[in-house]
Amino acid sequence: MHEDDQVSRMERGEAGTSCSSASTMTPEKIPSSVSPSKRLSLHSSDTRHEKLRTPRWIRTARTRLRTSWVGTGRQAPDPRQIIPKPIVRALYASPQGYPRLAAFLDSDESFMIYRRFGFIQSRLLLDKQDQLRELERKLEKMDRVEAKIDERWPRTRDLPDEQFEPRSQLLSQIEEKFCSYANLLEAAQKMVAMHHPSKVDYNSVRSWMHFRKPLMEREASWINHEEDMVTLRAGREHAWLDSSIERLLRWFHCPLIERLFGDERSRTKSFGIKASGTESSGNEVYYSRQHITRLANCIITMMILILLIIPIYTLYHLINDIHTGKSYAICMGILVVATLAFSAVLSLFTKAKRHEILAAAAA
Known part of the structure; x- marks a missing residue:
């Protein structure tokens, strides 16, 4: 069709006829000269009908599955995101x-396990203690001498330098020795608190x-x-x-x-x-320490369940003969044995203190 004929048809309002006829063309028969915008308009009706036929949740699930498949199966991992294995010293x-002894410990x-050196700690503490005793004796002697010279000297620090200097030097020496003694005493206390x-x-x-x-x-x-x-x-x-x-x-x-x-x-x-x-x-x-801990927890849980279920089950079957003296004695014996067994499990298998064991047994 010539350009003059197209212009004349547009002037007569017949352009819509060509569009409607073009919309009836199948995708295979669409000429290549049609612009991309016109091609999109040709398929819009079919796509709209397909969306109306397919529920939204199915389309959403299909999109997510396609995204996850592409992301996990076809995308290569980033080398920068690979976490290296932990280093374990053989x-x-x-x-x-x-070196091998340190690796084993x-x-x-x-x-x-290491030595506490308790004997050396005692010797050092005794030595520091005796040094402080000597300095304490010197300080007391200086206080008495200064009190005899002038009663104001031990009562104030506002003294001339030639009078205050000996006391200041002695107090500085005492402070140094005392801090060393206190640090050593604190370290010894921490050593004693450690477990054998x-x-x-x-x-x-x-x-x-x-x-x-x-x-x-x-x-x-x-x-x-x-x-x-x-x-x-x-x-x-x-x-x-x-x-x-x-x-x-x-x-x-x-x-x-x-x-x-x-x-x-x-x-x-x-x-x-x-x-x-x-x-x-x-x-x-x-x-593995974690596997051993899990097994220990399972054993303790099973023992606690046994100690709770067996006495209750036995007492339940003794309800029929509860009015006899023999049944009362059996019930008391079961309760005593179960309580002793529960206390033994707590004391042997755990680090519970005495008052905690008594409270658990009473409950």
Whole structure:
């Protein structure tokens, strides 16, 4: 069609006829000369009918599924967002000597055992105490001498420099000695408040040092001072039960137990990368502290449930014979035995104090 004919048709108002006829064309028959805006208008009616037929929640779910599929399956991970694995020090990756001993003591909180040096603390405290005693005697003597010369001297600090200087020097010396004594006394108090290591933990460290011999004999003799040992481990709630579980796991050690109660960190400590010139015996076995704690919690929960359910179940079946003297005696005996067993569980498996055990048993 020529341009003159198109213009004449537009002047006569027949342009709408061409648009309506073009709208009836199928997508395959749309000429390429049609502009993109006209192509969009051609498909708008079909798209509108499709939206009316498809519910909105289905379209929303379809969009989300398509977005998640593209985001998780087809998008490559950003190298900057990859979190590196935690660094775990292997026991036999350190050279023989103090490095390996330090790695062993740091491998588990139960092995953090060191000397308290109680004898040296007492000697230092006694020495500082005697020094302060001498300075105290000098201060008292100076006060008496100054009081005899002039009664105003011990009562004021507003004195000439030649008279106040000896007292000022003596007080400064006393302050220095007293601060040193107080710091030492506070450190000794913190040492005394620390827990002594359990027999199992102490024997483990001592046996390892005896068989592995990381130090010279004279330098390794510190482990023999059993009464002078302290542990940096905080008192756990189920220390006895946890140590018993660890002992049983070591006795019945097998690949299955190691798989159930171990993790990647524990296996790295035992069989990690070895340093050159070192040999791993494989006798050091580490278990996950979290798995042992879960097992201990399960055992305590089961025992508490048993101690609560069995007495109630037994007393329930004794209701029929409650009017006889024998049934009363049996009920009292069941209550006493259950209370004693509950108190024994609290005292053995937990670090509950005496008043806490009494309150729990009375409740």
